[in-house]
Amino acid sequence: xxxxxxxxxxxxxxxxxxxxxxxxxxxxxxxxxxxxxxxxxxxxxxxxxxxxxxxxxxxxxxxxxxxxxxxxxxxxxxxxxxxxxxxxxxxxxxxxxxxxxxxxxxxxxxxxxxxxxxxxxxxxxxxxxxxxxxxxxxxxxxxxxxxxxxxxxxxxxxxxxxxxxxxxxxxxxxxxxxxxxxxxxxxxxx
Amino acid sequence: xxxxxxxxxxxxxxxxxxxxxxxxxxxxxxxxxxxxxxxxxxxxxxxxxxxxxxxxxxxxxxxxxxxxxxxxxxxxxxxxxxxxxxxxxxxxxxxxxxxxxxxxxxxxxxxxxxxxxxxxxxxxxxxxxxxxxxxxxxxxxxxxxxxxxxxxxxxxxxxxxxxxxxxxxxxxxxxxxxxxxxxxxxxxxx
Numbered sequence: 155x156x157x158x159x160x161x162x163x164x165x166x167x168x169x170x171x172x173x174x175x176x177x178x179x180x181x182x183x184x185x186x187x188x189x190x191x192x193x194x195x196x197x198x199x200x201x202x203x204x205x206x207x208x209x210x211x212x213x214x215x216x217x218x219x220x221x222x223x224x225x226x227x228x229x230x231x232x233x234x235x236x237x238x239x240x241x242x243x244x245x246x247x248x249x250x251x252x253x254x255x256x257x258x259x260x261x262x263x264x265x266x267x268x269x270x271x272x273x274x275x276x277x278x279x280x281x282x283x284x285x286x287x288x289x290x291x292x293x294x295x296x297x298x299x300x301x302x303x304x305x306x307x308x309x310x311x312x313x314x315x316x317x318x319x320x321x322x323x324x325x326x327x328x329x330x331x332x333x334x335x336x337x338x339x340x341x342x343x344x
Numbered sequence: 345x346x347x348x349x350x351x352x353x354x355x356x357x358x359x360x361x362x363x364x365x366x367x368x369x370x371x372x373x374x375x376x377x378x379x380x381x382x383x384x385x386x387x388x389x390x391x392x393x394x395x396x397x398x399x400x401x402x403x404x405x406x407x408x409x410x411x412x413x414x415x416x417x418x419x420x421x422x423x424x425x426x427x428x429x430x431x432x433x434x435x436x437x438x439x440x441x442x443x444x445x446x447x448x449x450x451x452x453x454x455x456x457x458x459x460x461x462x463x464x465x466x467x468x469x470x471x472x473x474x475x476x477x478x479x480x481x482x483x484x485x486x487x488x489x490x491x492x493x494x495x496x497x498x499x500x501x502x503x504x505x506x507x508x509x510x511x512x513x514x515x516x517x518x519x520x521x522x523x524x525x526x527x528x529x530x531x532x533x534x
Contacts, residue, residue: 157459160347161380161452182527189530190351190502191451192466195412196510198525201532222385243532253468254489257447261381262351265455269347276382278443290534299444312380320386335388337372340379342391342433344480 155269162312164264165332167273168221169234170304176206176238180270181303185240187266188259199248200259201295203241213288214239218300219279223321236274236302241285244296256298263301273306315339345459352502354454355522357463358411359424360494366396366428370460371493375430377456378449389438390449391485393431403478404429408490409469413511426464426492431475434486446488453491463496505529 155163181204188200205211215236220229230236242259244252260276267273277300285297308330315333322332345353371394378390395401405426410419420426432449434442450466457463467490475487498520505523512522 157350157452157456158377158380161377164381166382182531185531186527187348187351189524189527190348191354192356192454194468196512196522198510198530201530203534204531254444254447254450254466257444258451258466259447260444261448261451262347264382266347276444276448278384292534320388322386332386334379337376337379340388340391341372341375341394344393344482 160265160268164268165273165310165312166275167304167306167308167310168275168302168330169230169306169308170236171307172233172235172237172304174237174305176272176303178204178206180272181206181238181240184263184266184270187262191258191262193255193258194251194253197249199245199252200255200298201243201245203243203289203291204238205241206238208237211236211239214241214285214300217281217285217288218277218302220275220277221322222279224324227324234307236304238303240301240303241297242299242301243291244298246294246296252296252298260299260301267303271305272303274301274303276301350455350458354458355463355496355500355502355520356465357494357496357498357500358465358492358520359420359496359498360426361497362423362425362427362494364427364495366462366493368394368396370462371396371428371430374453374456377452381448381452383445383448384441384443387439389435389442390445390488391433391435393433393479393481394428395431396428398427401426401429404431404475404490407471407475407478408467408492410465410467411512412469414514417514424497426494428493430491430493431487432489432491433481434488436484436486442486442488450489450491457493461495462493464491464493466491
């Protein structure tokens with residue numbers, strides 16, 4: 155698949171087929187894509203925790219915020235939960251400055267997930283201290299991002315932005331609509 | 345090309361064939377990949393400036409820091425300069441919080457460049473105020489990253505890290521060596 159098609163396929167998905175299990179080796183392959191991606195000053199301060207069992211996933215889900223714009227929806231329900239997670243940590247024993255390393259890494263991982271027929275969501279809205287306590291994550295690691303992964307069951311439709319309203323929304327058939335700014339809006343001329 | 349091969353090809357390149365010109369339409373195609381990538385809360389606060397003429401490139405190059413670990417090398421020389429740039433701005437009229445949006449966007453763009461047979465470097469070490477003044481970038485835009493692009497002429501070799509030394513180095517044949525942490529080092533178990 156060419157990159158444009160892969161990027162189009164790589165939407166933020168929040169509902170999954172919970173019966174679809176993800177192997178640890180798949181998660182390792184995804185982290186390997188991040189490992190081989192760029193890192194500021196090549197410091198490579200990111201570390202990764204990977205989870206693929208129902209029991210371990212249950213210990214991550216409660217600490218994540220889902221789809222802030224969907225006020226009537228608290229997040230995926232039983233049967234549609236993510237079946238794997240990757241937590242991206244910043245190792246403060248290497249540097250205190252992570253720049254955009256975790257953004258680069260997250261994009262590599264999510265593109266890899268899309269290529270593998272999976273999908274998910276990059277989540278930065280995290281109850282970090284509760285998650286740290288639940289998993290006994292040492293203080294020298296900063297919790298940067300959680301990537302929720304699974305086999306998507308939702309249809310995501312990109313559409314033109316109207317009235318500068320960036321809020322995504324769901325129609326009655328549960329299609330998820332995402333307004334995107336146009337190319338002519340984002341490339342500016344001075 | 346599959347994603348793993350594309351990510352392996354997508355090294356940080358700092359020497360280019362300066363006779364290789366890059367069309368504006370190519371830069372627009374690259375920004376489009378970023379436009380279609382994930383953005384925190386779908387706010388899409390990133391804006392892009394694109395440059396592909398020798399004259400405009402000359403007005404960006406002096407404000408960038410190159411390859412901090414190569415003490416004897418101040419950056420690419422005449423004949424090996426980048427032939428295009430993309431400046432990623434954060435539009436503060438949309439939000440003051442850009443999260444890792446620019447990391448995600450930069451990775452999409454650099455992967456697209458690699459797919460197109462180009463390459464370059466994500467640069468965060470920027471003389472921001474001088475660059476702002478030179479290009480009359482309004483204060484409501486935060487200068488986040490500069491992506492230097494061109495047709496790479498250097499060979500980049502990934503190798504195993506030794507003695508925890510992350511510094512990249514050049515051999516006598518100008519091959520650029522980049523030590524990478526192993527997968528078993530970056531995936532941690534608690």
